[in-house]
Amino acid sequence: MFRLFVLAFVVLGLTSCSKSDNSPSVSPIPDVINGAVISFRATPLNITTPDKSFIEVSMQNVRYMVTLNAVPQSQSNALVLFATDTVLVDDSKEFANLGKDAIAYHPVSGNEITIRFNDGRKIFAYFDFNTDFGGTFGEALISTWRVPNDPAKPTQKARDDLKNFLSRYNDADGTGPGISPTYFFVDVSKL
Secondary structure (H helix, E strand, O other), X not given: OHHHHHHHHHHHHHHHHOOOOOOOOOOOOOOEEEEEEEEEEEEOOEOOEOOEEEEEEEEOOEEEEEEEEEOOHHHOOEEEEEOOOOOEEEEEEXXXXXXXXXXXXXXXXXXXXXXEEOOOOXXXXXXXXXXXXXXXXXXXXXXXXXXXXXXXXXXXXXXXHHXXXXXXXXXXXXXXXXXXXXXXXXXXXXX
C-alpha cells in the first residue's frame, strides 16, 4: 500500500510540474500585408508638413496599426507612396465630434498606399467606401473647411488643402523644385 501511495505521489508530481501548452501563441506580423484601410489619421506639423500618421489596416479579419513618423532620410526604414493625392469626394462629410482641432471625413476617394520597407517587407492598403480620413489640423484651418449653411460639407479649400497635404507624402516640397518624398520611420503592430 505504501508503495502504491509513493508511486501515485511521484506520478502526480511529474504531471503537475510539466509545462502547460495552453498559453496563447503570438503570431508574428506578416512580411506582406495586403488589406483595406479602415482609418487614416494625420498629426502634421502644419498643412504642408506631414509629421505623424496612423493607419489602421484590416487583412483577413486581423487589424494592424501602421505608425508613420517623419524622419531624416538617414533614419528612414520605409518608402511611403500614395497612388493619388485626391482625398475628398462629392459625398464626403465631416463625421463625429473629434474636438475643435481635429476633423475626419467619410466617405473618401478610392486610393492605394504602398509602404516598402528597407528590409523587404511590404504593405499594400487601399481606401474604399468604409475608409475614413482625418487628422489634427487646428481649429483656425478647419474653420475654413466648413460650408456655413452645411458645416459637415467640406469646402473647395478643404479639398485643395488635403490634396496638397497628401501629395507631400510623395513629394516633400510640393510644387517646389525637389522631387524627394517625405521620409518615414514606419512601425507595425497588431491590434
